[in-house]
Amino acid sequence: MRATFILRKLAGAVSTLAFVVVFNFFLFRVVNKNPVDSMFRGRNLTASQKAELTRKFHLDGSKWDQFVGYVRQLLRGDLGLSFKGNRPVVDVIAEALWPTILLVGFSTLLAMLGIGLGYRAGWRRGSRFDTTSTSLSMLTYSMPEFWIGMVLLGIFAAKLGWFPVGGLEDPGSTATGFSKLLDQFHHMLLPAIVLAIAYVGEYMIVARSAMIETLREDYLQLARAKGMRDDDVRRKHAVPNARLPVVSLSAINFGFVVSGAIAVESIFSWPGIGQATYIAIRGPDLPVLQGLFLLISAAVIVANLIADLLYGRLDPRVVGR
Amino acid sequence: SGSSGGGTVTLTVGVTQDVDSPNVTVGYTVAAYELWNLQYATLTDKAADDFATIPGLASTWDASDDGLTYTYHLREGLKWSDGQPLTAEDVAWTVNTSRDQEWYNHSSVTANLDAVALDDVTVQITSAVPDPKLPTMDVYILPKHIWEGPAADDVTAFDALDGVGSGPFTLKEWKPGQEWTMVANPNYWQGQPKIDQVVFRVYTEGGAMVTALEKGELDAANDIPAELFADLGTQPNIVTVAGAQGGFTELAMNGMAGGIGDGHPALLDLNVRHAVAMAIDRQQLFDRVALGIGLPLTVLGVSPDQEWLPEIPDAEKLGYDPEAAKALLEDNGYKDTDGDGIREMPGGGEPLVFRYAERSEGTQGAAIRELITGWLKEVGIGTEVSVYDDTQLGDIIYAGTYDLFVWGWTPFVDPDPMLSYFTCDQVTYDADEAGYNDANWCSPEYDALYVQQNQELDHAKRVELVHEMIRMFNTQSTYVVLYHDADTQAYRTDRFTGWLQQPKGTGPVIFSNSSPTYFNLTPIESSGSDDGGLGTGALIAIIAGAVVLVGLIVFFAMRSRSSREDRE
Amino acid sequence: MSVLELHDLCVTYRTEGGKVPAVRGVNLTIEEGDTVGLAGESGCGKSTIAAAVLRLLPKGTRVTGKVLLNGEDVYSMKPGRLRAVRWTGAAIVFQGALHSLNPVRRVGLQIEEALRLHQTVPVGKMAARVDDLLERVGLPGAHASRYPHQMSGGQRQRVLIALALACDPQLLIADEPTTALDVMVQAQVLALLEELQRERGLSLLFITHDLSVLTHTCRRLAVMYAGRIVEEGLSAEVFARPEHPYTRALAAAFPTIGDTASRMNPQGLPGDPPDPSALPTGCPFHPRCDRAVDECATADVTLRPVADGAAAGWRAACVHVGVDRG
Amino acid sequence: MSAAVAWARRRASAADAWRRLRRDRLAMTALIVLVAFVVMALIAPLVSDRADFDAINTGGNPTNSSPSGQFVLGTDGLGRSMALQVMWGARISLLVGFSATVLMIVLGVVVGLAAGFFGGWIDAVLMRITDWFMVIPFLPLAIVLASVLERGVGTIVLVIGITSWPSTARLIRSQVLSIRERLYVDRARALGAGKGHIIGRHILPNVTPLILANTTLAVPIAILTETTLSFLGLGDPTQVSWGGLLERAGTTAVKAGYWWEYLPPGVGIVLVVLAFTIIGRAVEEVLDPRLRAR
Amino acid sequence: MADPVLRAQHVQVRFDAGRVRAVDTVSLEVGRGEVVALVGESGCGKTTLIRSVVGLEPLAAGSVEVEGRPIGSSGKGRALRAVRRRVQMIFQDPTGALNPRHSIYEAVAEGLRIHKVKGDEAALVSDALAAAGLRPPERYLRRFPHELSGGQKQRVLIAAAMALQPALLLADEPVASLDASIRGEILALMRSYVERDGVSIVAVTHDLGLAWNIADRVAVMYLGRIVEVGPAEAVLRSPQHPYTRALLSVVPETGHLEQQILTGETPDPSKVPSGCRFHPRCPVVASGEAARLGIEDRCRGVDLELEVVAEGHEVACHAVSVRST
Ligand SMILES: Nc1ncnc2c1ncn2[C@@H]1O[C@H](COP(=O)(O)OP(=O)(O)OP(=O)(O)O)[C@@H](O)[C@H]1O
Ligand SMILES: Nc1ncnc2c1ncn2[C@@H]1O[C@H](COP(=O)(O)OP(=O)(O)OP(=O)(O)O)[C@@H](O)[C@H]1O
Ligand SMILES: [Mg+2]
Numbered sequence A: 001m002r003a004t005f006i007l008r009k010l011a012g013a014v015s016t017l018a019f020v021v022v023f024n025f026f027l028f029r030v031v032n033k034n035p036v037d038s039m040f041r042g043r044n045l046t047a048s049q050k051a052e053l054t055r056k057f058h059l060d061g062s063k064w065d066q067f068v069g070y071v072r073q074l075l076r077g078d079l080g081l082s083f084k085g086n087r088p089v090v091d092v093i094a095e096a097l098w099p100t101i102l103l104v105g106f107s108t109l110l111a112m113l114g115i116g117l118g119y120r121a122g123w124r125r126g127s128r129f130d131t132t133s134t135s136l137s138m139l140t141y142s143m144p145e146f147w148i149g150m151v152l153l154g155i156f157a158a159k160l161g162w163f164p165v166g167g168l169e170d171p172g173s174t175a176t177g178f179s180k181l182l183d184q185f186h187h188m189l190l191p192a193i194v195l196a197i198a199y200v201g202e203y204m205i206v207a208r209s210a211m212i213e214t215l216r217e218d219y220l221q222l223a224r225a226k227g228m229r230d231d232d233v234r235r236k237h238a239v240p241n242a243r244l245p246v247v248s249l250s251a252i253n254f255g256f257v258v259s260g261a262i263a264v265e266s267i268f269s270w271p272g273i274g275q276a277t278y279i280a281i282r283g284p285d286l287p288v289l290q291g292l293f294l295l296i297s298a299a300v301i302v303a304n305l306i307a308d309l310l311y312g313r314l315d316p317r318v319v320g321r
Numbered sequence B: 001s002g003s004s005g006g007g008t009v010t011l012t013v014g015v016t017q018d019v020d021s022p023n024v025t026v027g028y029t030v031a032a033y034e035l036w037n038l039q040y041a042t043l044t045d046k047a048a049d050d051f052a053t054i055p056g057l058a059s060t061w062d063a064s065d066d067g068l069t070y071t072y073h074l075r076e077g078l079k080w081s082d083g084q085p086l087t088a089e090d091v092a093w094t095v096n097t098s099r100d101q102e103w104y105n106h107s108s109v110t111a112n113l114d115a116v117a118l119d120d121v122t123v124q125i126t127s128a129v130p131d132p133k134l135p136t137m138d139v140y141i142l143p144k145h146i147w148e149g150p151a152a153d154d155v156t157a158f159d160a161l162d163g164v165g166s167g168p169f170t171l172k173e174w175k176p177g178q179e180w181t182m183v184a185n186p187n188y189w190q191g192q193p194k195i196d197q198v199v200f201r202v203y204t205e206g207g208a209m210v211t212a213l214e215k216g217e218l219d220a221a222n223d224i225p226a227e228l229f230a231d232l233g234t235q236p237n238i239v240t241v242a243g244a245q246g247g248f249t250e251l252a253m254n255g256m257a258g259g260i261g262d263g264h265p266a267l268l269d270l271n272v273r274h275a276v277a278m279a280i281d282r283q284q285l286f287d288r289v290a291l292g293i294g295l296p297l298t299v300l301g302v303s304p305d306q307e308w309l310p311e312i313p314d315a316e317k318l319g320y321d322p323e324a325a326k327a328l329l330e331d332n333g334y335k336d337t338d339g340d341g342i343r344e345m346p347g348g349g350e351p352l353v354f355r356y357a358e359r360s361e362g363t364q365g366a367a368i369r370e371l372i373t374g375w376l377k378e379v380g381i382g383t384e385v386s387v388y389d390d391t392q393l394g395d396i397i398y399a400g401t402y403d404l405f406v407w408g409w410t411p412f413v414d415p416d417p418m419l420s421y422f423t424c425d426q427v428t429y430d431a432d433e434a435g436y437n438d439a440n441w442c443s444p445e446y447d448a449l450y451v452q453q454n455q456e457l458d459h460a461k462r463v464e465l466v467h468e469m470i471r472m473f474n475t476q477s478t479y480v481v482l483y484h485d486a487d488t489q490a491y492r493t494d495r496f497t498g499w500l501q502q503p504k505g506t507g508p509v510i511f512s513n514s515s516p517t518y519f520n521l522t523p524i525e526s527s528g529s530d531d532g533g534l535g536t537g538a539l540i541a542i543i544a545g546a547v548v549l550v551g552l553i554v555f556f557a558m559r560s561r562s563s564r565e566d567r568e
Numbered sequence C: 001m002s003v004l005e006l007h008d009l010c011v012t013y014r015t016e017g018g019k020v021p022a023v024r025g026v027n028l029t030i031e032e033g034d035t036v037g038l039a040g041e042s043g044c045g046k047s048t049i050a051a052a053v054l055r056l057l058p059k060g061t062r063v064t065g066k067v068l069l070n071g072e073d074v075y076s077m078k079p080g081r082l083r084a085v086r087w088t089g090a091a092i093v094f095q096g097a098l099h100s101l102n103p104v105r106r107v108g109l110q111i112e113e114a115l116r117l118h119q120t121v122p123v124g125k126m127a128a129r130v131d132d133l134l135e136r137v138g139l140p141g142a143h144a145s146r147y148p149h150q151m152s153g154g155q156r157q158r159v160l161i162a163l164a165l166a167c168d169p170q171l172l173i174a175d176e177p178t179t180a181l182d183v184m185v186q187a188q189v190l191a192l193l194e195e196l197q198r199e200r201g202l203s204l205l206f207i208t209h210d211l212s213v214l215t216h217t218c219r220r221l222a223v224m225y226a227g228r229i230v231e232e233g234l235s236a237e238v239f240a241r242p243e244h245p246y247t248r249a250l251a252a253a254f255p256t257i258g259d260t261a262s263r264m265n266p267q268g269l270p271g272d273p274p275d276p277s278a279l280p281t282g283c284p285f286h287p288r289c290d291r292a293v294d295e296c297a298t299a300d301v302t303l304r305p306v307a308d309g310a311a312a313g314w315r316a317a318c319v320h321v322g323v324d325r326g
Numbered sequence D: 001m002s003a004a005v006a007w008a009r010r011r012a013s014a015a016d017a018w019r020r021l022r023r024d025r026l027a028m029t030a031l032i033v034l035v036a037f038v039v040m041a042l043i044a045p046l047v048s049d050r051a052d053f054d055a056i057n058t059g060g061n062p063t064n065s066s067p068s069g070q071f072v073l074g075t076d077g078l079g080r081s082m083a084l085q086v087m088w089g090a091r092i093s094l095l096v097g098f099s100a101t102v103l104m105i106v107l108g109v110v111v112g113l114a115a116g117f118f119g120g121w122i123d124a125v126l127m128r129i130t131d132w133f134m135v136i137p138f139l140p141l142a143i144v145l146a147s148v149l150e151r152g153v154g155t156i157v158l159v160i161g162i163t164s165w166p167s168t169a170r171l172i173r174s175q176v177l178s179i180r181e182r183l184y185v186d187r188a189r190a191l192g193a194g195k196g197h198i199i200g201r202h203i204l205p206n207v208t209p210l211i212l213a214n215t216t217l218a219v220p221i222a223i224l225t226e227t228t229l230s231f232l233g234l235g236d237p238t239q240v241s242w243g244g245l246l247e248r249a250g251t252t253a254v255k256a257g258y259w260w261e262y263l264p265p266g267v268g269i270v271l272v273v274l275a276f277t278i279i280g281r282a283v284e285e286v287l288d289p290r291l292r293a294r
Numbered sequence E: 001m002a003d004p005v006l007r008a009q010h011v012q013v014r015f016d017a018g019r020v021r022a023v024d025t026v027s028l029e030v031g032r033g034e035v036v037a038l039v040g041e042s043g044c045g046k047t048t049l050i051r052s053v054v055g056l057e058p059l060a061a062g063s064v065e066v067e068g069r070p071i072g073s074s075g076k077g078r079a080l081r082a083v084r085r086r087v088q089m090i091f092q093d094p095t096g097a098l099n100p101r102h103s104i105y106e107a108v109a110e111g112l113r114i115h116k117v118k119g120d121e122a123a124l125v126s127d128a129l130a131a132a133g134l135r136p137p138e139r140y141l142r143r144f145p146h147e148l149s150g151g152q153k154q155r156v157l158i159a160a161a162m163a164l165q166p167a168l169l170l171a172d173e174p175v176a177s178l179d180a181s182i183r184g185e186i187l188a189l190m191r192s193y194v195e196r197d198g199v200s201i202v203a204v205t206h207d208l209g210l211a212w213n214i215a216d217r218v219a220v221m222y223l224g225r226i227v228e229v230g231p232a233e234a235v236l237r238s239p240q241h242p243y244t245r246a247l248l249s250v251v252p253e254t255g256h257l258e259q260q261i262l263t264g265e266t267p268d269p270s271k272v273p274s275g276c277r278f279h280p281r282c283p284v285v286a287s288g289e290a291a292r293l294g295i296e297d298r299c300r301g302v303d304l305e306l307e308v309v310a311e312g313h314e315v316a317c318h319a320v321s322v323r324s325t
């Protein structure tokens, strides 16, 4: 039972990944006929040099051949070469990975505080706490994250000077170990707070309605009748049942936060996936975009898979079906 | 920032553009040129003040009588930053290989050259044709022992992160999208620089960069947004520089040389081009869009050296005169026959609606477009705007499928390259042989003049020829040069002294032609007081953040404890 | 001492649409070891009474009168005391058996939770106690590690009963424990309840709308209509010779198979059950009553003793009671 | 007769819903704000002339000036009135918001309805596709599409529409699935009703409230996406939009302290999005009985 | 049976790609004006059987004819629609069976419109409602389901079905969700249609009292099969099949039989036992009586059909066959 459940979910994820690969390939190939021309325009390339480059970027042959080549390459873990500076896309992405993990991870953690708030608000539906926190979360939900970034940057970095205006660490910092971490933390705090503000509302709203959904359930009445404290009824009976929507939101949000970081990272010059995307789009640096797109999609697929499997743990009924 | 934390003196420079590749055969961004300027010394140098050719790696050189051969004498004991000797062999290898492999950063200089190392310190360079650009050898000399290895067959694949060079600073680390760090080269032929390292920090947002400069996180910055430029100059300890390098912004009209592309037929009429030029208030563009930073010049910029620019008689200036523009159009049959405010071709028919390609990169495209399209409308010319990034815009230009576009150029020191772009050779007739002639205008007379100046060894005569070419180009109005841009830069005066403008008085301090500033900088002794330490604000912020973090951990820990309680 | 005493209990829900007087002055006493059935149609207030006993009504609900559990007033207890009394003084088998178990927790744990809350047995002995309880209701102890969805409706109902018995309550309130179940399973559960009651001398309040079921299970019987008790007495007597016209209709609704009188002759009440937020005046039953007289529309009839059963506490709320047995 | 009954009933239920909505003070405030913005967008061409903030006519105005009597929200770098631009920007933001939502709802409803009602392989195929679109990160996809296609309002609408329909499709499908299993649908089938009858008389009317609520909640998403795309420089260059205004301001205005250049468009976005969110949730609560107070 | 209204022969209905044999070879005939009660435990296939009769479930095998014309998967299009009009179904849960957005008028008129019944629609609707005891009908026409009580809703459904003048009314647990006090009235109403219009009724129920109240014949189902069928009096008073006996014994309404509570859970139609499908729970087998009769092996290994034990009374039980021979 359990094994087939996992297998089924895995198969679904793999099929989606396959779709993304195909989609990714064609989307980008349709865009541009021959990027070599635009890349080396006017640079006195000989025909043979050009042919060489075309071959190197796998831009020769039929679309099908290109696709096969592309997939082969992917399987080898090779995402091709960036148009810019001829660097392997894998390197470009690898460099951007850690800053994004740091930023998105921390901001997600912060935003997840909204879950707790949402549960409490839903539990005391209609109370002052509920109305205040719900209003606040709708407010933050309504703000474009880059705008929050602009405003906070204006106040806390430009005016008050509490935070550096951007970057991952102090320029030329040679710090290592703890002081390096401290430095990065200091740089990360403001963009992380921006992202957290942008997403906390959604967590809170979803958690709240999941909680309200469970409020109707008979087992809460039973728990109370057993002589349980109200708080414990919420924590032990209501919350475990209100987890599913929150888990799936977290999975979906994962993609959103990563992409929402595009604007925020560029405002804060945070050298992560978001900024890499922004720069690649400006190019446009197709191999890098393709790689990023694949990476983000894969990350979201994996996040969804994890959420699906978590469902199985959180709600035993899911596995049975 | 410019501190001596841990004993290292660091210069920090803010930029808005990253290096695309440290490999001289691949990179093309301005940032990459700055990197190479610092990392690779050249045979001859350019004087900081006036670009005069001065000794570089070569201390002296002799010319042959026919002016085709030069013999350069290298300094004794030159070394690469890794300690290997730098010899004539390196020079010969660089010149010959770059010519054979057509490295595009070298080939404009080395295309006709042949180099022979006569001994370790003597190299003889022969040109196939008379070349006024010699004896200047504006070529980055590469370390043969690094570059001829496995990289020789596939030189474009080389990551060039070796950091071996002969310039004052060499690349230590490149974090793409973030920063690149260059450290002092102890073997630099002029001696060890007085600062230990230069960090270039990349900002995606100009406003953020300016803030960082003001806060002292940076010592200098390039590409200051024009809106912030004036105010920045009034800040204590900050000096702003609007460095002129001859770069300009132009409105180009499709000349359709040889029937190329599908431009609007009206653009073939010189009267229409003149009317367009007169419809545009270039002074206003300079004042309102460039905010008066730069020069209100309307001639083709071919060099940072103003010597090359001719005086244009008022009659040829085609200054702002909408009435004259209207009259010119009216007189030549471009009348609004259907009363929609837009003129039609003589005898009715196709309206004068031009496709206007706006460049999305850079910050001024939108403002220029708004003004120009507005003014054109005033004289009865319509526009259809599309926005393209540089790649797409390039595609459109090379296909000739545009009517108008606005873009810009920055010339080299020698006017030759810029002038070459408007020869018939450079028109892109075949996408595989793309040329630089983006307005598709050319003429045999111009081409003849070009060949003349290219081989004219008499400087004064050559200046004459160049002036004539520029005026000829100007009267054609295929380019309406809007204004000459400036490199908006700023630096702090409280940490380093020795900032050099190249050329003196008008040029930029960094990202100049050969970037002499860096070697010239000296740290100010008293600086570095707040050496590497964090400000109080920063401390408050970190503490606040830490409290939040601890709070989070406690929160989640409590949650997990409470849920552990009821696990089996 | 009586396990449960309700004195003039009134419960009024507050809803968006106004006040809903769900229970309107109910007096009921359950002696130790006694079994009392509470019958009546849907919406007459049976479950409300069950919830009122443990103070489980939603916030804002108005409760007047007294609820004495072992002589102690539930509504004046401090929160801590109230929690202590819940499940030890009285335990409830809730109406919605299929939904009363938390779907994401193993059933054994849910039983254990009750034990833990009231420290009924030492931690070490809990698992054994859970096994014991499950076996008592006829389920293998291994079922403790199952999730509710892995059990059938009947099994879940048994788990709920085991859960209700966990803390040895003096009073068990079973709110329609069998309505959702299949006939055969219903019989199993009823048999189980009877057995438990007999073995342990448990006091039982059995709530259902099926009068015939009550008659088999309970010694005494109370019939509710529109928030009030309209007839009470010993179940055998009341079922055999109902006094109140409503009780009569209810009794007739379940024919005795083999009884020729009901063959091809279904009996029912005309009209619809009353809406508690808009009750008729006088005797709330009078619009549906075939014996209604003018007086019924105005007189607020209270319970009065029935002549032949007064000794056993047989009472009914009808103008005809004690007047005329025609 | 029955048409009249149906009509009366629809009116009655609409009136009822409206009455319940009216009691929600917050939602009413939001509605007023929203109406104010819509009115502002509609009357913009009546009270002002697009030429009033054409750069060629604003040469005489002060540039980057803070709010004053003449320019209540100040001016930008070309001396254009921010107030006028914010007002005209509302037109694009609302237009894109509405049209993209319509597109996304239509796509979502058609797919969801088809998948839910027909089931079987149609459902399987449609849901597979929906799942695919669901996991493809929405903003990067939108950005890529927007940079591939010609820039313009139409493109933005298209991009938002085709990247955001999957969640609507899923929602509609699950609702259709649940309605399809309702006893009254079985009854209609037992009565001999065909597919058309069941969709038209039972399924559609029952998903309509959901569609309505979903629409109201989708508009904010569309507006926010438009804003983000414009901010990233992918919007229509010749139109004034809030996102475009913010892009122009960038951190430069933040640094320069020109708050009137980045606060008003941002506040406009927040207010409109917030208003839609509040109304959407109120509508949802009114129309979805499950969410009504217990 | 001469000219039966319903003739179902060897009907099989399967779910889950055939793994679940919900109805496993059932034959049933219903005469004109006859009320048949179909009784049995939950999950034995009663609902599925009658749903297949109105074509809501496809038949895996067998055939269903109404007034001699095929229905179910065998019929198609217009013809099917005509037959469908002659079979109407009412559902266990009246609240669920009424679209909350349709007025009572619309609910009743829906069938009339689908079948394009001629005549004044409004009059037909009013008459149907009045006949179902909703008087005066005008009071109900404009109401919506949530404004009616359960009993009233069930009447509306009956009215909607009867408005089409069917020959056969299929009722799935028609009173199970209703209050006890209302139950009798609804049953009386159904009976009245039989008497007045000569309609035939198949009433699905697990409530034997209902069968005693209104049924002419009773069919007892176990695990997808009919195991006993016969006149109501005979089946309910002297049940032959051990399953029927057990069922009757646990109904409180009977009282006199010694309780025989079958152990074990509801049988599972995806795992039908071999032989007599009742044998794992059969008291006759469990008590050893089958062994004594020497039929235990047959009970465990030989599947069997209904056998006539008396006039119109058929039973499928090895023990009964042995005893009666
Ligand atoms: N939480 C509540 N808020 C408002 N009204 C309620 C609430 N709970 C019950 N009621 C109303 O109170 C009346 C009595 O309800 P109660 O649940 O006690 O009836 P019951 O006799 O148990 O019915 P059933 O047999 O259906 O369980 C009903 O009219 C019901 O609608
Ligand atoms: N759609 C379905 N898919 C799979 N199995 C089904 C389906 N519908 C019914 N079944 C199974 O078929 C069997 C017969 O179901 P049916 O509803 O006919 O029983 P029933 O006798 O009417 O029971 P009840 O008295 O509970 O209504 C049950 O075991 C049920 O689980
Ligand atoms: Mg109840």
Ligand SMILES: [Mg+2]
Pocket: E046, E047, E048, E172
């Ligand atoms: Mg059924």
